[in-house]
Amino acid sequence: MKKKFKMENLDCANCAAKMEDGIRKLDGVIDVNMNFMTQKLTIEAEDDKFEDVVNKANEICKKIHHDTRIIME
Amino acid sequence: MTKKQKRMLYRIIAAALVYVAVVVSLEAFQLVDIQAVKLIIYLVPYVIIGWDIAYEAISNILKGQVFDENFLMFIASVGAFVIGEYMEAVAVILFYQVGELFQDYAVNKSRQSISELMDICPEYANIEKDGKLTQVDPEDVEVGTVIVVKAGERVPLDGVVVEGDSMVDTSSLTGESVPRHVGSGDEIISGCVNGSGVLYVKTTKVFDDSTVAKILELVENASSRKAKVENFITRFARYYTPFVVCAAVVLAVIPPIFLGGWFNWLKRACIFLVISCPCALVISVPLSFFGGIGAASKNGILVKGSNFLEVISKLETIVFDKTGTLTKGEFAIQQIITSKGVEVAEGASTFNIITEAKLLELAAHAECFSDHPVAQSVKNAFAKQGGITDTERVTDCEEISGHGIKVKIDGETVLAGNEKLLAREGVKFTACDKLGTIVYMAKEGCYLGCIVIADSVKPEAPEAIKLLKQSGVKETVMLTGDIDSVGKSVAAELGIDTVYTELLPGDKVTKVEELLEDIKKRNSGGMLAFVGDGINDAPVLSRADVGIAMGSMGSDAAIEAADIVLMDDDVTKIAKVVKIARKTLAIVKQNIVFALAVKLFIMLLGAIGVANMWEAVFADVGVSVIAILNAMRVLRTK
Secondary structure (H helix, E strand, C coil), X not given: CEEEEEEECCCCHHHHHHHHXXXXXXXXXXXXXXECCCCEEEEEECHHHHHHHXXXXXXXXXXXXXXXXXXXX | CCHHHHHHXXXXXXXXXXXXXXXXXXXXXXXXXXXXXXHHHHHHHHHHHHHHHHHHHHHHHHHCCCCCHHHHHHHHHHXXXXXXXXXXXXXXXXXXXXXXXHHHHHHHHHHHHHHHHCCCCCCCEEEEECCEEEEECHHHCCCCCEEEXXXXXXXXXXXXXXXXXXXXXXXXXXXXXXXXXXXXXXXXXXXXXXXXXXXXEXXXXXXXXCHHHHHHHHHHHHCCXXXXXXXXXXXXXXXXXXXXXXXXHHHHHHHHHHHCCHHHHHHHHHHHHHHHCCHHHHHHHHHHHHHHHHXXXXXXXXXXXXXXXXXXXXXXXXXXXXXXXXXXXXXXXXXXXXXXXXXXXXXXXHHHCCCHHHHHHHHHHHCCCCCCHHHHHHHHHHHHCCCCCCHHHEEEXXXXXXXXXXXXXXXXXXXXXXXXXXXXXXXXXXXXXXXXXXXXXXXXXXXXXXXXXXXXXXXXXXXXXXXXXXXXXXXXXXXXXXXXXXXXXXXXXXXCCEEECCCCHHHHHHHHHHHHHHHHHHCCCCEEEEEECCHHXXXXXHHCCEEEEECCCCCHHHXXXXXXXXXXXXXXXXXXXXXXXXXXXXXXXXXXXXXXXXXXXXXXXXXXXXXXXXXXXXXXXXXXXXXXXXXXXXXXXC
16 A cells, blocks of 8 residues: 655654655565655555554654654544 | 744744843853852753753653754753853854754745745636535546636636636646637646636546646656655765764764863764764755756646756757657648659559549548548548548558558558558559658559648747757757658758658667667767657657657657656757756755865864864754755746
């Protein structure tokens, strides 16, 4: 499954790169792209692990920069 | 300014005021003498302005993220307090926060101005229900619904005009400011702004498939296709950071062992680390590309990836497909010449003498099933004469690629095609010496005559070639299936350096591959672009370093396969996108060189102790802001 999310408070390009790396290492992730310019995050992951991946991704973002969050629908 | 930024601004102002008050009362008037009390008083502005830095520094350490900017600033300021430099401690944090706010603001502003360029998204659609107009979300409109577009509104979905007459402004899609007329039966695409007449449009696509949504998505995704330079910077930052951290540790530990002054060296190490933050590079490079893509969109050029912008800035060779790209692709019948006095076979009867009208009729019927542009013009001309094609008369239709059509009309074998076709079928004929595409006609082995069809060169094409040469493109090439004389004359008219004629559709790919080989041999790092529009151009578009397609007249396959799409088919735009690309790359290089040079210089100063926190913060944040502002220059490319 591939889904696009909007990010909140993604201000530092360095942090964005770190977050992208961290999410990529998660189990079940096929591809991830974080676009600092448009503040959008695209995650492609295995269907059954998808929700788990998204939650873990959010944790990673919060760890790197306390303000940054993925906007979940 | 966002709410968060406003809050920071107030904090800064408050802290600054308090700070000034504290400095004046403690230093100028010496109101308090006891160090401990002084410390506590200085802590007030410090906490106002720096509490979140301290908080993040500590919480990040607990999460395992030790070396980030918060930590460094925290250590540096705490250190300053420890050695009694209270004034400097607070000032540095204040300065840092001001800088960060400025950087934030600059990034946001740039993001905004770029997205404003792309602010073509329609917010609503009007549907007539029970005689009243209701506003609905464009995403909810189904195909086949009739929507109403009032004067001045943006067309929300692609469709066909069923009623109404107006002029529409396509500038947000094509960059063209001249309004286009639309009336009943005309297709209209989303994103245009309606002029003064009300239009009733029957939608042909849902919102997500409509032009404006697709363009917005393409532009958004374009900045995700990273340029080589962007990837390089990301990798650079990854190696650079640990290297700098090690260097800083060395700086903090080694010299004090021999020279003493632990704290001094620790402070220098912190300064070193603050300067080294690669933020300036990591932000400004993608921002420049983002700006470049935005600037291109404003001009009606859709660039599908930052990497393509990079490639086209190095353009050296450009290859054009003639028909539909440099020429209008509208073939018009120039002349109909019937055969008179041609040496015919023995025993031929009079049926090979034919009127022009009858020749056209035969041609139209022969071509009735063909989609070739030549066939279209024949059929159009016949229809204009008032002729009606009766497909019942046509049987056994055989389209021979590169040759023409062999068909039976009223049971008689008719040939419509080029010289090669007639030669293949053994028909004797007089070659026509007129310039243009010649459709030779023969019936039952007897030559009937020919129809001269010519395509006209786009009026802006010669100018486009000239502009490209001016912008530094070294070689201009044209590929065409036309006969040599026609191909060469068109090339001369346009100023093209090299032309390859009489190419079959499959030959084009081979030719482009040959040219690519040549470029590789030259090893100049130059890139090859191919410009085309037809369905058979798709493989060549993918093969070239960068494929450019015509947006409105091009086939969907070509647009899909292309990397850059010219929304209004204006070839002069190619020179423009080269210009934008070159400016983008230039700015990127300027930023990289500037940032690294300043940082290195101040790092050296920091290592030997000449630079202090002030310079360090400037080297990080100041450089960043300058780089960001520089990146915005690309938006002003005319």
